Amino acid sequence: MITLNVNGKKRTVDADPGTPLLWVLRDNLGFTSVKYTCGISECGMCTVLIDGDAQRSCIVYLDEVLESEITTIEGLPEDHPVKVAWIEKQVPQCGYCQPGIMLQAADFLSREPNPTDVQIDEAMDNVICRCGSHPRIKKAIHLAARLAVKQGG
Numbered sequence: 698m699i700t701l702n703v704n705g706k707k708r709t710v711d712a713d714p715g716t717p718l719l720w721v722l723r724d725n726l727g728f729t730s731v732k733y734t735c736g737i738s739e740c741g742m743c744t745v746l747i748d749g750d751a752q753r754s755c756i757v758y759l760d761e762v763l764e765s766e767i768t769t770i771e772g773l774p775e776d777h778p779v780k781v782a783w784i785e786k787q788v789p790q791c792g793y794c795q796p797g798i799m800l801q802a803a804d805f806l807s808r809e810p811n812p813t814d815v816q817i818d819e820a821m822d823n824v825i826c827r828c829g830s831h832p833r834i835k836k837a838i839h840l841a842a843r844l845a846v847k848q849g850g
């Protein structure tokens with residue numbers, strides 16, 4: 698048995714230490730917001746926060762995260778600027794890609810609290826949205842940055 702810290706709670710799973718984190722989050726723990734698409738770190742659908750850093754869980758293995766804080770979109774507070782801005786700007790279309798993209802945005806804003814359009818493009822172009830939501834993602838990230846200032850951080 699292996700114990701992981703996911704969304705602020707210790708969770709015990711019966712899984713091999715060499716299992717990709719993606720499968721354990723989805724199949725063992727039921728966090729189906731974490732999507733499987735390419736499986737080779739190309740699309741960003743499986744992105745989660747690991748100790749605050751956006752990482753692609755399809756290429757992270759259980760034995761690499763035993764001491765880490767893992768956050769899926771369910772673990773991001775409801776008043777997090779990214780969640781509030783995503784709703785306000787109505788970013789999702791089908792929604793499939795959005796959990797991973799939102800977590801990547803949260804990590805990006807934690808490092809770049811007042812980003813330019815160019816910085817947003819550079820940070821977010823490597824996550825794929827087949828519905829073409831990137832223009833709304835850019836607007837939402839600008840709004841989230843402003844909301845974070847209002848929230849004091």
Ligand code: FES
Binds near residue numbers: 737740741
């Ligand atoms: S499924 Fe992990 S990056 Fe595509």
Ligand code: FES
Binds near residue numbers: 791793794827830
């Ligand atoms: S909202 Fe449909 S794939 Fe991004």
